[in-house]
Amino acid sequence: MEGMKHKDYHDEEFDHHLIIETYVGRDKTDTKEELLISSMQKVFQCLCSGTVKGETLIDLTIGATFCQLMIMSDFFKEITILDSSDRSLKEMEKWLNKEPGAVDWSHAAEISREIKGVSELLEAEEEKVRRIVKRCLKWDPTNDNPLGSVVLPQADCAFSAWYFDIACKNHESYRNSFRKFSSLVKVGGHLIMFAFFNATYYTIGDHKFSFLNYNEDFVKEVLQDNGYTSVIFEVYESKLDTHLMDHDHIGYIVARKEREN
Known part of the structure; x- marks a missing residue:
């Protein structure tokens, strides 16, 4: 079954603070x-x-998430963030502008520092991301041009x-959204991606939200x-042995774009 009758990422009940606190917050539970830690390590090793x-x-990642960018800011000179959720974009702008009530990502800066084996101040890790992120843009894959009037040069890498x-x-919307995202990558460039396999739901507070159920053959x-x-x-x-989500495997993919579709 491609979809479950759970809530959607763009629903009002999707709490960007609570999903981060639940899954990748400061307390180092199994999630x-x-x-968080495993994905940051893999990105660092790849780069x-x-x-x-x-x-x-x-970067096109769910929620107001900056953890992997703590690693990537050492390897790229310019980062563009995309998201299809207006609430997520507002949360990201709050963090980038150091506004009151922004999500605290200092623990991700600490993990990044440990992975890289550097002794930079935590604030320096975060400021590096703020300096290199040049723009946060609305991404609407339901439109022929998901960026509206904005035209971006093709990037060396997409994450x-x-x-x-x-x-x-559903699978069709995945294919369409991926195709449009892929058009932002230059030939010879790379895609780095993490995926959940055989999942149907994840939980935020009292609400269950839908995962798209697919496997590795579909991604290939x-x-x-x-x-x-x-x-x-x-x-x-x-x-993980948790009621919060039900994926059974994770995919870590690095792929090179050989041609335009």
Whole structure:
């Protein structure tokens, strides 16, 4: 079944503060280890290896999330953030502008510092991200031009964690959204992506929200259809034993764009 009758990412009940607190907040429960620390480590290892290079990055990730960008800000000169949720965009702007009530990402800066083995002040890690993020833009994949009147040059790299799993309602919308996102990557550029496999729901507070249920074969097909060859396609079993979400595996993908679709 492609979709469940749970709430949608763009619903009013999607609480951006609470989802971060629940899954990747300061307290290091199993969810934080699997969804935050592990992904940051994998991104760091990939970029350190030189597999992915370039100056420009486009990020499309659920919620007002900056954790992986703590790592990526050392490797790219310019980052553009996209999101289809107006509330998420407002939360990101609050953090970037240091406004009262913004999500506290100091623990992600601390993890980033530990992964990189540096002794920078936590504030320096966060300020680096603020300096390199040049824009936050509304992304509406239901439109032919999801960025409206904004025209971006194709980027060297695109990053997406969990977005398509949560924001897409069926396989067709996944394919369409991915195709439009892929058009922002130059030929020879790379995509770094994290995905949940065989999932149907995740929980925020008292509400259940829909995951799009799909497997690794579906992702491989989408990548191939859009001109990508896999550099890394790692599938690892979830170690979580929780009522909060029901995925059984996580996909970590690095792919090179060989041609325009």
